[in-house]
Amino acid sequence: MKQIVKRILYIICALLISPLTLICLMLGVVLNKDAVFTSFSQFLSLLPGKLSVYLRAGFYRFTLTSCSPDAVVSFLVLLSQRDTDIAKGVYIGPQCNIGKCSIGKNTLIGSGVHVMSGKGQHSFDDLFVPIKDQSGTFEKINIGQNCWIGNGAMIMANIGENSVIGAGSVIINDIPPYSIAAGNPARVIKSRC
Numbered sequence: 001m002k003q004i005v006k007r008i009l010y011i012i013c014a015l016l017i018s019p020l021t022l023i024c025l026m027l028g029v030v031l032n033k034d035a036v037f038t039s040f041s042q043f044l045s046l047l048p049g050k051l052s053v054y055l056r057a058g059f060y061r062f063t064l065t066s067c068s069p070d071a072v073v074s075f076l077v078l079l080s081q082r083d084t085d086i087a088k089g090v091y092i093g094p095q096c097n098i099g100k101c102s103i104g105k106n107t108l109i110g111s112g113v114h115v116m117s118g119k120g121q122h123s124f125d126d127l128f129v130p131i132k133d134q135s136g137t138f139e140k141i142n143i144g145q146n147c148w149i150g151n152g153a154m155i156m157a158n159i160g161e162n163s164v165i166g167a168g169s170v171i172i173n174d175i176p177p178y179s180i181a182a183g184n185p186a187r188v189i190k191s192r193c
Contacts, residue, residue, distance in 0.1 A: 010069045013051065014058030020044075021062050034081055037063060041079045048075055060086065074111075081117060083140060093151070100138050104145030104161060115141055115155045119172060144177060162192060 020040065027036045040063070044056050053072050060067040060079070068088040073079075077092050081100035089106040092098065096109060099117035103109070118139025124131045143149070144161030151167045158174045165171065166182030175181050180190040 006070070010054050010057060013054035014061060014069075017055045017058045021059050024059075024063055028082075037082045038078070038080050045076050045078055081138070087145065099141070101141040101143060101155075103143045104147065106145055107143055107147040107149070109143075109149045110151035110153070110167065112152045113149050113155065114153075115143070117141065119156045164192070 024036055024040045040059070044052070044059055047055060053074070056073045057067065057069055057071055060071070060073060061069060064079070064082055064084045064086065067086040068090065070088060071086045072091045073086070074092055074094040074096075076095045077098065078096070079098045083100050084098060085102040086092075087103060087105040087107070090103050090109070091107075092103075092109045093111035093113065095112045097114045099115050101115045101117070109115075118137065118141060121136040121138060122131060123134040123136050126134055141155060142158045143155070144159055144163065146162045147159055147164070149155065149159070149165040150169065153165050153167065153169045153171065155165075155171045157171050159165065159171065160175055160177030160179060162177055163175050163179045163181065165175070165186065166180075168184070169182050169186040170184040171181065172185045175186070175188065178192040179188045180192060181188050183189075
């Protein structure tokens, strides 16, 4: 019964948020899609309470590459790239910044986590060009299913399934599946196998 009520609430919220979803999609046709999307994400992140979780899920379901209706995107979470996948059972804690990524099923992301779009977002090789004007490359980061990422971690590389990342860790190299990693830069300290 609880699942049915949640499903009905999600549908109602998706319908309520649909005008905003349509405006975002239409503006994305004539303007930079990611810039428009980021603006709407910032606005929606300011809505507090449980009902807003359903409103955000309804919006992200139709604006991201994919987003499960039961995903929890908490208060003050900013998503910056539309090329993002959020699977079933994902929880994203308050005050996270989520870039271009794929988050696997049943993954928990603590508060204040930053998922960057790879390590090469900014180039700084040319000393005669301001860093802000130098190009960079965006990479889609993969976070496997059933992972737990502690508060304040910074993710710039892939994380294998069933892994645990310590709070405040900085991930600059891929983490293999079933690992416990921590530190700055993070290293594997134990296997969960």
